Amino acid sequence: MSMDDLSRGSGGWIDYTIARAIEWPGKAFSLLCKGGILANYIIAILIILSLNFLLPRMMPGDPLQAIYGDEALVAMTPQLEADLIHRFGLDLSIDQQFIAYLSALAHGDLGYSYYYGESVSQVILAFLPWTILLAGSAMMISTAIGLLLGMESGYRRGQPLDKLLLAGVIFLSGLPDFFIGILLLIVFGVSWRVLPLSGALTPYGDLHGTALALDLLRHLAAPLAALVIVRMTSTYLLTRNSMIATLGERYIVTARGKGCSERRIQYMHAGRNSLLPVVTSVGLHLPNIVTGALFVEIVFAYPGVGWLLYNSILSRDYPLIQGILLMVTLSVLTVNMAVDLAYRRLDPRVGNAH
């Protein structure tokens, strides 16, 4: 939870807006420019691209090593070296190099991983589905749990259940997700031996149908639980705050006055209306869930992008590291932009807030 979560207090129906935005791309684009959102994202992307470009070239020593990593030196021959220097335009001036770098990226060329002997994009694509599975399910489950608990807690503000939930959640929100992962690993994997220690599927299991699905879930359970435990806390706190604010509105008094049942007030009046800021905040939590997933994958040796990143750091496979981080950042930026766009379109108050 952060001050930012609290200050972004208004929002609207995301799905509806995304549908509208797709329907009228022209309108959406003009809206983007109007809000200056597009400029923000262009600046953000430029910052990242410049960092990606400049960092290896600013390193002391041979830039070729910093760009290609230690693994490339093993395979290095004079012929290859000349090829690489030419390919990266390392004999060119720095601005020509930057243009060469950008045009390679525009063609989807993220470089070549000498460790895996494949192009970086190929390597990442092989690991990506597991991260999408882990982060995606963590996002849905943590939002659902956070919403439910938050609605119950906010409605019963100050009562024992609320106090217990709030204290528990504040405590959990402080814990680092990779340590929760380690705890789950030790308890369920090492001590009780009920869950597998690593991987996403039993190797050479040759399973099909239900058995395969069960095996997948067994491997997914612990990393997913570690992420959900930490990540549901921000949704919970936001829903609780939103619920408390909504319960103070006058229409709640009206509802009580006209004799609505408490259940109806809790879910239909207060609950539904406190949903809006939470829905819009889902996209804002995406970076946290993704970076959380990267760390949790390392703990469980779960074969996603985080595990790939960890191994490429160990082997100093710089093109792969850069490719992973660039791809993760770009996907997070894309989702954030969609969310930004969605809730400005829905709720004009946000767009005029500056």
Add this chain to the structure above:
Amino acid sequence: MHIDPLGEVMGRSTGRIGLLLLCLMVGLALFAPMLTQYSPSQRTDASPFSPPSKDHPLGTNDARQDIWTRLIYGARTSLSVAVGVALLSGLISATIGSTSAIFGGLYDRFWMRVVDAMLAIPAVIIVILVATYLQPNLMLMIVLISAMSWPGGARVVRAQTLSLKERMHVSAAKTFGAGWRHILSRHILPDLGPVLLAIMIQDARAAVFMEAGLSFLGIADPSMISWGKMMQYARVFTYLDVWKWWLLPTGIALSITLVGLSLIGFSLETALDPRLKDRREA
């Protein structure tokens, strides 16, 4: 807006527990040399992986180093990063946020554009990217984390300053011919205090987490004694019993620090958010 931050924190049980946990870690860090007879990198005479004993309260690791010693010296690293980032990032947030609000115009628009763009970028990923190349030591890590964490605070400070700017006593000072320097230092900064404190606590928490995360990934300066790195090494030996006195206590120390800061931050934020203020709730 006259909020007494210490009073608010001490008046809530969450705040009190948070302060207690944090004081515990600060105590360990400050008195580290008195709490152990070894130095953190020293190879002791005990055998590798020896279980807890009188000489080694948490046993020894694979390199025959005393784990308890490394644990309390690790607190020094974590808390130094926390304090450093809180001060540096808080200073940048306060300076840019308050001057943007006061000057307005192009200056304000420039900085808010920078803030918006930076808030869109996932900070952890940029820090990982830069750290991979630079292998940051303590100072560099503080600068690196601060460089990514100030924008959120700057926006909050700006909003707060904008509302403070319209207060009566500021108008009164302006009428008497006070310059912006005087108004900033005498009327606005003192009232910004509680907000700034909340921001700094958050920055500190994020910094402890990030330092541990970077060390856990193995991209911090290898000579640094860090909880994250201890967990990275210890993680490999989960098949032995050593995790009980190596991995677990390290993770708990990290968690105590983070939970302590979260609790303090939470009680401060509740005090600052008028919507959550309620006479009924303690």
